[in-house]
Amino acid sequence: MPEKSPTTDAELLPRVAIAVREAGAVLRERFGEVVRHRTRDELTGALAANDDAALDVLRPLLTGLRPDARWVQDELAGGALPAGEWWVVDPAEGNVNHLRGLPGWAVTATLVRDNRPVLTAVHVPLAGETYTALAGAGAHLDGRPLRVSDTEDLELALVATSQARPDEDDEVVRRVGSSITAMLRDALVVRTSVPATLHLLDVAAGRVDAFWQFAGARADLLPGALLVTEAGGRVSDASGRPWTPASDGFLAAAPGVHAAAVATLSR
Incomplete structure (x- = not known):
């Protein structure tokens, strides 16, 4: 039998986590040597190649989960979004680090509803960690609850x-x-x-x-x-x-x- 489509945000979140992990695996395979570039155009092309490789995995998976949700096309854009559901995705967050052979990069996917984030999944491939949060239901690292520090000074x-x-x-x-x-x-x-x-x-x-x-x-x-x-x-x-x-x-x-x-x- 085909897998049942998620109908609630709580059911959707684990599937989003799978999507960012699969995209992260693609970027992990591309990671290693420093990618050399001499011009801004060469750098832009290398950044876009990473983004496209991850998006080739993310876009069909997330679109299949929420066919009516629109996509934010520019990951560097700011400001409010129109009403409704939007996927706000960074297919290679810290992309420049990836190209330099540095470890600080991740894959993120956030569902925004009427300008409020309702769920998010962030995968850090080199650490093998997946962070998730669901509005009103807490934040977790690989299923373990997260809590901010108790520092007061x-x-x-x-x-x-x-x-x-x-x-x-x-x-x-x-x-x-x-x-x-x-x-x-x-x-x-x-x-x-x-x-x-x-x-x-x-x-x-x-x-x-x-x-x-x-x-x-x-x-x-x-x-x-x-x-x-x-x-x-x-x-x-x-x-x-x-x-x-x-x-x-x-x-x-x-x-x-x-x-x-x-x-x-x-x-």
């Missing part, structure tokens, strides 16, 4: 940030630089690297206490926003207001350091 906190995209405008660059300087003064240790999603996995798992970013794409932030929220963390913009994909800043933190992180980023 920013001076004891490990915090992280990321560059949202290349070629940011001068105002975003200024804000990023000043925020890193402020956190270097107020937090214990500051990590700076791409991609955003891997930092947010660490916040959800309690390994990192806070993550912030200015600007940013939906595909970078929506999976981690749901994972951190479902793991008991707080998600806002950099000023402490409710975050949406249209916000110009993002902060995800353990409850005990969220207010202090807002104060630091607001200086």
Whole structure:
């Protein structure tokens, strides 16, 4: 008998997790030597080749699960989406790391309904880990519940940030630089690297206490926003207001350091 199609989000999530694992296996086979490039066009072509290889697996699987859900075509796009269901997918999150032979990359798929993420699956192939979250039902790592840290003092906190995209405008660059300087003064240790999603996995798992970013794409932030929220963390913009994909800043933190992180980023 054919497998029954999922009818609820809870039934859908395990199938989405399978899809990101299968796409991750394709990228794992392509990983290894540094991919050389001399021009921006060569780099863009190599990035697109990875994306296409993963999308060739992801798109038919996810479309089969939710035929009426639309697709966000540009993984670097931000802002609100039209009403309805959308797949927000990053087929090679941290793609530039993959091309450089570095380990920080993943595959993500998030179902967004009326601009709210309702489920997400993130697979980290080199670690063999799959993170999942379902709105109202918690966040998990390979079936084990996740919980943010209980750190209550920013001076004891490990915090992280990321560059949202290349070629940011001068105002975003200024804000990023000043925020890193402020956190270097107020937090214990500051990590700076791409991609955003891997930092947010660490916040959800309690390994990192806070993550912030200015600007940013939906595909970078929506999976981690749901994972951190479902793991008991707080998600806002950099000023402490409710975050949406249209916000110009993002902060995800353990409850005990969220207010202090807002104060630091607001200086």
